Amino acid sequence: MRKEFAVIGLGRFGGSICKELVDQGVEVMAIDISEEKVGNFANIASHAVVADTTDEQVLRELGLRNFDHVIVAIGDDIQSSILTTLMLKEIGVGYITVKAQNDYHEKVLRKIGADQVVHPERDMGRRIAHKILSNNVLDY
Numbered sequence: 001m002r003k004e005f006a007v008i009g010l011g012r013f014g015g016s017i018c019k020e021l022v023d024q025g026v027e028v029m030a031i032d033i034s035e036e037k038v039g040n041f042a043n044i045a046s047h048a049v050v051a052d053t054t055d056e057q058v059l060r061e062l063g064l065r066n067f068d069h070v071i072v073a074i075g076d077d078i079q080s081s082i083l084t085t086l087m088l089k090e091i092g093v094g095y096i097t098v099k100a101q102n103d104y105h106e107k108v109l110r111k112i113g114a115d116q117v118v119h120p121e122r123d124m125g126r127r128i129a130h131k132i133l134s135n136n137v138l139d140y
């Protein structure tokens with residue numbers, strides 16, 4: 001059976017995850033509170049939905065409890081990120097990946113049961129620093 005994915009928050013990070021999953025042949029539901037952001041994904045995602053995911057009823061109506069993996073890519077609005085994650089957990093989503101803004105945000109996300117917490121800017125900064133160093137080692 002094919003896995004079902006949903007991405008909540010279609011900023012640069014969530015949007016890029018959504019596009020890559022689709023490119024890899026996976027079905028993705030794209031969700032954002034902004035009509036404009038959702039409009040940009042109407043022809044990319046299997047379903048593109050305007051919704052405020054801090055509303056538990058909305059999560060139920062979208063049928064998110066049946067999804068195998070939900071990615072929460074709401075960054076700046078930490079309260080919305082936490083509330084969304086908590087309710088996804090409560091309705092029984094199998095696996096939840098969440099983008100954290102800082103270490104405190106990560107701590108709370110882990111406490112409420114996020115399965116995977118990522119810090120894209122921090123991790124990419126580290127990776128690039130290592131790449132710069134390894135290139136320099138080869139250069140000298």
Ligand code: ATP
Pocket residue numbers: 008009010011012013014031032033034037051052053054073074075076077080
């Ligand atoms: P990025 O750094 O990935 O580009 P961004 O700075 O564009 O992200 P963020 O504040 O990190 O924006 O939020 C990512 C997306 O999450 C935005 O498109 C925003 O509209 C969406 N979002 C914020 N709150 C909610 C919510 N309650 N329900 C659904 N989507 C939301």
